[in-house]
Amino acid sequence: MTGVVGMFLLWMLSKWQKNGGPATTTQTLATTPTAAAAQANAAAQQAAANPTAANVQTAATAAQNAAAVQTAAAKKAKTATAQPSPWPQAKPTGLPPFPSGWEADTPPPAAVVTRAWQLLPVLWKKGKGSTAVETVKGRWITFQAQVHAGNKKGVTAYRVKQHGASASW
Secondary structure (H helix, E strand, O other), rough: HHHHHHHHHHHHHHHHHHHHOOOOOOOOOOHHHHHHHHHHHOOOOHHHOOOHHHHHHHHHHHHHHHHHHHHHHHHHHHHHOHHHOOOOOOOOOOOOOOOOOEEEEOOOHHHHHHHHHHHHHHHHHHHHOOOEEEEEOOOOEEEEEEHHHHHEEEEEEEOOOOOOOOOOO
């Protein structure tokens, strides 16, 4: 008798999933505010066109992710405005030419992210491609105004290229 009940439950579960039960695949969530909002919008449209439980759940998850990503970006911006700006720094001789002697600072440390947020309005006043070279936590960083995903104004951080074990800057 237990085998019959188990088979019945498996059959019901398969029918439920075919008719809109929870999806068995996982969705990769976006990490930027623009991409997360686009993903949430697409999921909401899919759920509106085909309102299965799986589509509604996917739309809800995408909306929650978009809100969380936007909140995190707003928190970074607020933290950056609360941090004091560093004193003007004299650029030492011997730094390599930009961009050939520099590489993207990925993943950027929190101090670099904070300074990039602070420099966002400063660099964009000068326009796309403008740069600032500063030392952050003992490392020389070049910040450059660039257009990021979703046609958003952003700042990209570059560090001196690492040749071998470590650089002298």
